Amino acid sequence: MTNTLYAGWRECPEYTASVQNECYFNKTYTHIWTSYRVQLRDTAYNITYDERCFTVENIVHPDPPVALNWTLLNVSRSGLNFDILVRWAPPPSADVQMGWMSLKYEVQYRPRNGTRWEKMDLESGTQLSIYGLNTDKEYEVRVRCTMSAFENFGEFSDSVFVQVAQIPSKESMFPVMLLLVFGGVGLLLLLLLIILSQQERLLVILLPPVPAPKIKGIDPELLKKGKMEQLDSLLRSQNVCKPHSAPKDPWVEFIQLDMEDVVEKSETSDTQHLLGLTHLGSSHALSLKGDDDSGRASCYDPDMGAEPESIPPVREVHSPVVARSSFSTHIHSTTTTPEAAGMHIPVQMQPSSQSWINMDFYAQVSDVTPGGGVLLSPGQQSSTPSKNTDMKKKKEDREEDVAEEEEEEGKLQLLVVDSDGGYSSETVARQQAADAASSRVAEQAYHTLSEPPQPHPQAWQGGYLAPDRQPHMPYFSPEAPLASVLPPVSDYTVVQEVGGSHHLLLHSAAPQASVCPPHPLKLPPGEPALPLGYLTPEFLENLSP
Amino acid sequence: MVRRSQNHKLTLAVAVLMCVFVSIDGVSLNDLLERVSQLSDKLHSLSTSLTNDLDSHFPPYGGRLMRPSMCHTASLQIPNDKDQALRLPENELLSLARSLLLAWSDPLAMLSSEANTLPHPERNAINSKTRQLQDQTNSLGAGLERLVHKMGTSSEVLSSLPFNSNDLGHDKISRLVNFHFLLSCFRRDSHKIDSFLKVLRCRTSKMQPDMC
Numbered sequence: 100m101t102n103t104l105y106a107g108w109r110e111c112p113e114y115t116a117s118v119q120n121e122c123y124f125n126k127t128y129t130h131i132w133t134s135y136r137v138q139l140r141d142t143a144y145n146i147t148y149d150e151r152c153f154t155v156e157n158i159v160h161p162d163p164p165v166a167l168n169w170t171l172l173n174v175s176r177s178g179l180n181f182d183i184l185v186r187w188a189p190p191p192s193a194d195v196q197m198g199w200m201s202l203k204y205e206v207q208y209r210p211r212n213g214t215r216w217e218k219m220d221l222e223s224g225t226q227l228s229i230y231g232l233n234t235d236k237e238y239e240v241r242v243r244c245t246m247s248a249f250e251n252f253g254e255f256s257d258s259v260f261v262q263v264a265q266i267p268s269k270e271s272m273f274p275v276m277l278l279l280v281f282g283g284v285g286l287l288l289l290l291l292l293i294i295l296s297q298q299e300r301l302l303v304i305l306l307p308p309v310p311a312p313k314i315k316g317i318d319p320e321l322l323k324k325g326k327m328e329q330l331d332s333l334l335r336s337q338n339v340c341k342p343h344s345a346p347k348d349p350w351v352e353f354i355q356l357d358m359e360d361v362v363e364k365s366e367t368s369d370t371q372h373l374l375g376l377t378h379l380g381s382s383h384a385l386s387l388k389g390d391d392d393s394g395r396a397s398c399y400d401p402d403m404g405a406e407p408e409s410i411p412p413v414r415e416v417h418s419p420v421v422a423r424s425s426f427s428t429h430i431h432s433t434t435t436t437p438e439a440a441g442m443h444i445p446v447q448m449q450p451s452s453q454s455w456i457n458m459d460f461y462a463q464v465s466d467v468t469p470g471g472g473v474l475l476s477p478g479q480q481s482s483t484p485s486k487n488t489d490m491k492k493k494k495e496d497r498e499e500d501v502a503e504e505e506e507e508e509g510k511l512q513l514l515v516v517d518s519d520g521g522y523s524s525e526t527v528a529r530q531q532a533a534d535a536a537s538s539r540v541a542e543q544a545y546h547t548l549s550e551p552p553q554p555h556p557q558a559w560q561g562g563y564l565a566p567d568r569q570p571h572m573p574y575f576s577p578e579a580p581l582a583s584v585l586p587p588v589s590d591y592t593v594v595q596e597v598g599g600s601h602h603l604l605l606h607s608a609a610p611q612a613s614v615c616p617p618h619p620l621k622l623p624p625g626e627p628a629l630p631l632g633y634l635t636p637e638f639l640e641n642l643s644p
Numbered sequence: 645m646v647r648r649s650q651n652h653k654l655t656l657a658v659a660v661l662m663c664v665f666v667s668i669d670g671v672s673l674n675d676l677l678e679r680v681s682q683l684s685d686k687l688h689s690l691s692t693s694l695t696n697d698l699d700s701h702f703p704p705y706g707g708r709l710m711r712p713s714m715c716h717t718a719s720l721q722i723p724n725d726k727d728q729a730l731r732l733p734e735n736e737l738l739s740l741a742r743s744l745l746l747a748w749s750d751p752l753a754m755l756s757s758e759a760n761t762l763p764h765p766e767r768n769a770i771n772s773k774t775r776q777l778q779d780q781t782n783s784l785g786a787g788l789e790r791l792v793h794k795m796g797t798s799s800e801v802l803s804s805l806p807f808n809s810n811d812l813g814h815d816k817i818s819r820l821v822n823f824h825f826l827l828s829c830f831r832r833d834s835h836k837i838d839s840f841l842k843v844l845r846c847r848t849s850k851m852q853p854d855m856c
Contacts, residue, residue, distance in 0.1 A: 126725075130724035130725055131724060131725060131726075132722065132724070132832055132835070132836060133724065154832065156832070156835055194726060196846065197726075197730055197843060197846055197847070198839075198842035198843045198844075198845055198846030198847070199726045199729065199730065199839065199842070199843060201685070201838075201842055247685065247688075247689075248685070248688045248689045248692045248835075249692070
């Protein structure tokens with residue numbers, strides 16, 4: 100070791116015993132601001148292995164600061180963050196009081212389980228504030244120092260641990276409560292706004308409007324409020340001039356719509372529906388399930404009076420009264436007036452019609468009375484011969500009663516009346532209505548498909564004619580005039596009218612003239628009138644007021 | 645003519661007033677000492693930073709670059725350890741500081757002029773810092789002058805520490821080596837100045853314990 104001033108090498112005064120390869124020069128050997136040169140030599144061979152030059156101030160590493168502590172400055176309002184003030188004291192070995200050494204301190208901190216230390220800027224004083232610590236974490240703080248303007252840091256002091264207990268103060272809850280309240284109010288306002296803006300829609304959803312009655316071609320208002328006489332005349336006039344020009348499809352539609360009613364009242368037969376409609380209010384009769392497109396013209400005779408029987412005539416057109424060819428021939432022999440009308444059963448016309456067509460629409464002719472009356476036995480629901488006998492029995496009782504009186508015992512008589520045309524069908528002679536028949540020009544039997552007030556399957560006790568589904572049989576071909584649909588085999592007869600005594604007046608419709616009688620039927624009061632021809636929506640369209 | 649005389653009178657009056665103000669000790673001793681101490685601290689920090697810039701591309705060998713000769717201020721008798729330094733009277737501390745500072749005015753001027761053409765990648769930073777160094781040295785010298793007047797110590801004769809070199813050298817290596825050598829000498833001397841002045845400050849302001 101040499102000193103430039105003395106230019107003399109001195110060997111290491113003390114080799115450390117405990118540590119290998121270490122030489123200790125105590126402070127008597129060194130002076131500040133003096134450059135020294137140290138060499139590692141092999142004296143035996145005069146080999147210098149290493150050499151260092153230094154000055155004391157450049158290799159000074161101060162001792163670590165002492166007395167590190169911290170105090171809480173404040174906690175944030177949310178209770179999530181806090182600030183602390185960290186204090187320490189310079190190392191005792193450093194004579195800072197006399198100003199001999201000026202130290203700079205570096206504070207480091209980290210979360211308890213963290214790996215990276217946060218380094219603060221060099222601090223000249225002996226205290227430092229740390230901001231933004233999390234209350235839910237525990238922190239470790241340490242400090243070290245170095246001589247000012249030198250880069251040799253000493254060892255770190257002992258770490259001190261900082262933690263603040265979380266205090267769920269009321270103040271921290273307050274903003275949350277406030278937020279909840281405001282959020283609730285905001286939601287309510289929004290809901291109110293929505294309701295107000297969508298008022299109409301909501302009303303529609305919650306309180307669906309009652310559909311107005313509507314018949315094609317007729318003003319619904321008129322239906323709602325119009326007088327019966329007006330409606331009578333209106334509908335009647337419509338019926339008159341459109342005999343057989345209704346196409347098939349409207350009938351399909353007609354039937355389909357009709358079916359919806361039937362399906363709903365699944366327990367009742369279709370005919371019961373037809374009959375039962377007489378007991379519905381007039382408005383009901385006209386408002387068939389609120390179907391807007393259904394052209395359910397209810398043509399009824401104004402003579403019927405208050406009792407609304409508008410629907411039944413329409414329905415009755417659907418009455419599945421089909422005469423069997425076999426019967427027809429038989430009846431032909433018995434009846435005086437051969438029936439040549441094709442009985443068009445609108446319902447039965449469609450083999451492909453809806454499945455709902457059941458046998459109800461077909462009245463099976465169970466027997467033919469000697470007087471020419473055809474006894475129609477009930478449909479599927481009740482096909483007991485006993486009923487037929489009942490019908491037979493009641494048949495005599497029937498005069499021209501109102502159809503609705505017969506509730507439990509539906510008597511059916513099929514009266515076949517001769518007409519022009521080639522249809523041959525049943526000719527039903529009305530036994531007891533002979534006198535009545537005489538009074539009428541075109542005496543027709545009335546088959547009242549009166550329905551009991553509570554339609555049920557058993558109520559139908561009328562006979563029904565089984566359908567004869569001959570494909571070439573125009574069950575109902577509205578487009579074609581009757582003349583074209585008058586094949587030799589005619590199992591169907593136009594049901595002209597339905598008499599009050601449950602007689603079905605069959606009328607072989609002539610293709611032209613007689614088809615549209617101005618007043619086709621003189622119905623007994625309270626009886627539904629079945630106009631010749633078929634009421635279709637198209638009829639009504641053309642005759643819309 | 646009248647106006648000129650009036651102007652002259654005015655400027656004279658202002659000058660007199662200024663002299664009066666200057667003579668009146670507006671700045672307290674403690675403040676002056678504080679300022680001086682801070683200035684010397686800055687000086688020392690700047691010299692450290694400048695040395696680091698130089699060493700960034702030419703790392704010193706063996707801890708410090710092997711210097712060819714001694715610093716030109718090595719002949720000045722300075723205390724070698726803390727005890728000696730603490731025993732020195734205030735005026736000696738002050739005169740030592742002033743002597744050192746004075747010894748470096750010429751070399752710093754030369755360094756500033758040479759820094760422009762120094763073959764070093766950090767030449768710009770070195771150049772600017774060298775100029776700052778020179779300015780701060782001059783201002784510190786001025787401050788120390790005032791301090792002497794303030795303290796009322798007898799103006800002692802400052803040691804003369806001549807600087808004989810005119811330039812750093814002719815070739816790149818010698819220029820760089822000499823520049824580095826001079827700067828390291830200056831850094832050491834700035835540390836001495838800073839230490840002396842801090843001791844002086846702490847000794848004088850014993851009334852305010854928080855300063856030291």
